[in-house]
Amino acid sequence: MYAVFKRELFSFLSSMVAYITIGIFLLVSSLLLWFFPNTSLLDYGYAELGGFFSLVPYLFMFLIPAITMRSFAEERREGTYELLITKPITLWQIIIAKYLASLVLVLFALIPTLVYYYSISELGFPKGNIDSGAVIGSYIGLFLLGSAFTSIGIFASSLTKNQVIAFVICAGLCAFAFLGFDYTGQLITLQKFENTITALGINEHYVSISRGVLDTRDLIYFVSFSIVFLLFTKLIMGGKK
């Protein structure tokens, strides 16, 4: 399994995919956070990163599909999937390896944003006046959100040989998983079940972790979310036998 993980990660890093997607992610988030007047932290006047953390899920809806769209789609198109699965590796190991490699790349995209935390903390009055607990919680939340989106991406990539279709399916599913349940719960006819329905969506759990309180229920939600989508992937790929 480690062999597949290593290959996936190296193929990200040796192609331009990783640098371009992560580069654009950082560029856009920096522009929105520091330069564009409507969303700029400098105009906002408070030393907190809340704006950043509510923005990133939307950027992830494009970043993560771009990272995961190749994983199974390309293997099947090129026929290398046949090469891979006839090695003494199980399908489950391949899925986990691809999932983890993509997740590491998401982590690579997040790490440079720690600079924002440092800058804000330096700009605060007095210096260092920032709610570090909330920031740490929010980063954990972002990572878990990324892991959920990545599992959706791997699943979407197993559905088709076409990377563009995989991208669109993943972005759509991510958007729905993040916001769809909230909106569905607000429909007049479903308002009786609003709490239950919103609890199914990612947003509720993400916001809850962002407050800086790591609730095991949220953790379990995110872990099982990933497992469910990876199991779907196994079902799809295994069903092609």
Place this chain on the structure above:
Amino acid sequence: MSISVKNLSKHYDKQKAVDSISFEAKPGRILGFLGPNGAGKSTTMRMLTGYLEPTSGEAEISGENISTHTIEAKKHIGYLPENTPLYSDMYVKEFLNFIGDAYNLSNLSARVDEVIKKVGLTPEQHKKIGMLSKGYRQRVGLAQAIIHNPAVLILDEPTSGLDPNQLVDIRALIKELGKDKTVVISTHIMQEVEAICDDIIIINKGKIVANNSLEGIKKAHQGSSLEDIFRKLTA
């Protein structure tokens, strides 16, 4: 028996791609798998290598059942799929190291150098796979199939699309590998069968129509050419 197949079938809805075939292959012999396009050659090979799940029947590779002991059985197989799929973004050595890692080989870098030499990749070993010509790609495909020194080699049309010089090289290589391994190759080229195969199985519409040694099959058809025999059995 290195390969033992009993009543193996693969059905797609009502179409029987492979219809209850049984055969065996022995070590030290090269088995030629012949048949028209769509006869079920690739499907059979894919079932033997664990890529496809048989609808019914069983196959054993070196005594390991491919459906129940898949991982164990796969360790004994070297497989070159049809059209030689390879990761074209990888370098030759990097790719062979990756395949060796997948087999958990120890002393890998020495083994990689050894197979590179064996398949004649030395002049191209520092290139990216995507930059190689078809003949060299085929050699990379063979190198990844033999890197773990498997008892069974399954090669799906290993010589399609090669020029006459490359053909001779690759055939010689397969012939040499066949000395101590069980080799199954599929092909359309009758001269190739005459040149390297010891045994022949002809398959048509998912059924075996001939299973004999090369001499045996010629004797049974009063010395007519292999091409005529093929046409007679599959037309």
